[in-house]
Amino acid sequence: MADIKTKDVIKGTIKTLDRAAIATDRVKHAYVTTKDKAEQAVRTDESSGGEYASNKASAGLSAGTRRGIQTFDKVGRESTKTTIDNVKKTAEFTKEKVAKTKQNVENFKYKRAEQSLKRQSGKAPNQSIRTAKEVEKNIKQSVRSTGNKTIKRGIKAPAKTTRRYLKTAEKTSKTAIKTTEQSAKVVKNTAKTSVKATQRAARATKKAAETTARGVKAATKATIQAVKAIIASTKALITAIIAGGWVAVVIVVICVLLGAAVSLFGGGTENxxxxxxxxxxxxxxxxxxxxxxxxxxxxxxxxxxxxxxxxxxxxxxxxxxxxxxxxxxxxxxxxxxxxxxxxxxxxxxxxxxxxxxxxxxxxxxxxxxxxxxxxxxxxxxxxxxxxxxxxxxxxxxxxxxxxxxxxxxxxxxxxxxxxxxxxxxxxxxxxxxxxSGGNQAIIEVALSQLGNKGGQSYWSWYGFNSRVEWCACFVSWCADQSGYIEQGIIPKYSLCSDGVNWFKKNKQWEDRNATPPTGAIIFFDWGNDGTIDHTGLVEKCENGKVYTVEGNSGDMCRQREYAVGSSVIYGYGIPAY
The missing domain is CATH 1.10.530.10 (Lysozyme)
Incomplete structure (x- = not known):
């Protein structure tokens, strides 16, 4: 019976040791498999995941943004490579540790078998089994605590780092695009403002050029007219001298001098x-x-x-x-x-x-x-x-x-x-x-019309088919009869405001407090509200009173008088007679 028990003990011990060996082989196989998968996963992430994501993220970006992403990608790649190297080193360390552990297990296995044979106790098989299981458990925990965690960290860390870099690159690219769009809008708005400013400047320049051209043209015309007047007077002098008669010569000399003075200093223009x-x-x-x-x-x-x-x-x-x-x-x-x-x-x-x-x-x-x-x-x-x-x-x-x-x-x-x-x-x-001048001539024309009712001869002359408020038509008619519309001295106007604007534009305007000359065009503002209501001609101004000739005053041509500076007077146009 004792032999049989001993045999059983030895048999059980052998079985127990075989199980420990099997467990060790399994652990070794699991380690190798895990290592291969880790390296394959790392290679896959390096060659496809990181590179693909990097390429995909940079596909639709601008050159500047792509350079930023490439920089981030390069850093990610270097970090991934470093991590893989660390994983490999850790795997090698783990491999050495497993081999050492395996050697320890082998040593332990024979030592425990020897101890079990010596003890010859019934408890040996169970104890050996438990011990083997504990060893197996320790090995698994060691592998898990060293290899798996490190491998997982080796796999997850680069991927996580790459995703972080990609997110940063994407965020940076969006910011760059948004900034570029805002810059484009600013540039566009600035361009529009510049164009408008340029157009305004061009219009101002054109207007100034036109004004200058008109001034030059007028000055040139004045000079030509002055020269012609002098030439005409000189011809008259020569003619008189040829004809004889000293009285005629003296008179013509006076004409030459005064005519030249008038032409040169009295205007010589169309006015x-x-x-x-x-x-x-x-x-x-x-x-x-x-x-x-x-x-x-x-x-x-x-x-x-x-x-x-x-x-x-x-x-x-x-x-x-x-x-x-x-x-x-x-x-x-x-x-x-x-x-x-x-x-x-x-x-x-x-x-x-x-x-x-x-x-x-x-x-x-x-x-x-x-x-x-x-x-x-x-x-x-x-x-x-x-x-x-x-x-x-x-x-x-x-x-x-x-x-x-x-x-x-x-x-x-x-x-x-x-x-x-x-x-x-x-x-x-x-x-x-x-x-005596045109200022008196136009007044003579106006005075000849006193008592005219209805104003038909004035508004029909102007071009209206039916009656209108005809005070301005009357002034225009008098100016035309005196030849001053044709000469540009007085404007043709049917609206009082148009007459005011013309004189102001030509800098021939005086306010209500002025003492107007004979022939001035007077404008009225009955309500003192800035609206021009009426117009007429100044016959004369004396003793603080302005005497006028007005059309459409009670629908007639009448003479009127006002105090100088009266509140109903808006101002005066002063023709260059």
Missing amino acids: SGYTPVSQEVEAYTPTITKYAKQYGIPEYVELIKAVMMQESGGRGNDPMQAAEGAFNTRYPKQPNGIQDPDYSIQCGVQELKAALNSAGVKNPIDMENIKLALQGYNFGSGYITWAKKNYGGYSYANAVEFSTNQAKKLGWDSYGDTLYVSHVLRYYPYGRAFT
Whole structure:
């Protein structure tokens, strides 16, 4: 029985030791398998996961952002490689430790077997089994605590690091894109602002250039006109000297000096009241000079040219429009009846000489009598006799009266040109220097209309088909009748505000406290609210009062008066007569 027990003990011990060996082999196999999988997982993560994620993240990014991601990726790769190296080192250490543990197990196995045989106890098999199990358990725990954890950390750490870098790269790229978009918007807005500023500057520059160009043009025109006036006066002087007569020479010298002064310092522009004659008229100067000398009025060459300019502009076969005069004996006495320019000038010079003699003109600067003579040239010699007898001379008002009477007598719609005097004198170099001026002429026109009701002749002239508030139409009509709209001295306006704006724009404006000159355009603001309600003409200003002529004052043309600085006065436009 004892032998049998001993055999059983030995048999059980052998079985127990075999199980320990098997457990050891299993642990070894598990370690090897785990190591291979770890290395494979690390290689897979290195070659595919990290690289793919890096490439994918950088696919749609800008060059700058991709460089950032590549930098992060490089750092991630280096970290992953370092981690793999650490894992490998740990695996080698674990392998050495397992081998050592295995050797210890082998030593322990034989030592315990030997001890068990010596003891010959019934408890030996169970104790050996428990011991083997504890060893196996310790080995598993050792492997788990050393290999598996390290391997897992080796696998998870690089992947986690790579994901962190990728998230940082993605966040950085989004921030970069957002910053780029914001920068683009700022640049776009800045560009728009710059374009607008450039456009405003361009418009301002263009406007300044246009203003400068207008100024240069006006200055050039003024200079040309001044030179022409001097040349014309000099020609008159030369003509007078050739014709003889020291009195005429002295008069013409005075005309030359004053005419030149007026041309150079009195404006010489289109607003000065003087307009040079056309080239067509200038071309007739030799013929005019010839007949002026022949008929004893050589000092009036410039006046004859001014008459021709008004009559025809130097065009046609009857440039002096002398067919209906008393000196035409060759051609029909009808408009444009003469068919020979030379003969027309011959007749016209004689006609003007007769008018000058009838009016009592003393010299080329006797403007009051020259006006009478000129209106007589247009109306006929009968006007001169009538005007002297009834009014002592010329006025616009009596010219209108005579024209009206003659038209009624003849059954015509109109008779002659009531504004013939002002029309001719704008072409006469001395007209501005030796006359009372256009400021008085426009007032004479306005005074001739006193008592006119309804204003139809003014608003219909302006172009309206039915009645409108016609105060501005009246002022414009008076300006047109005096020739000042054509010359650009007074604007044509039907709205009071348009008149104000024109004078302000041309820097010809005075406020209500000014003392206005005769011929100024007055504007009213009845409610003192900044709205321009009415307009008229200043007849005169004296003793602290402003006297006016106004259209549409109670639907009539009337004379009015106001205190200087009155609250109803808005201000004054001051024409450059």
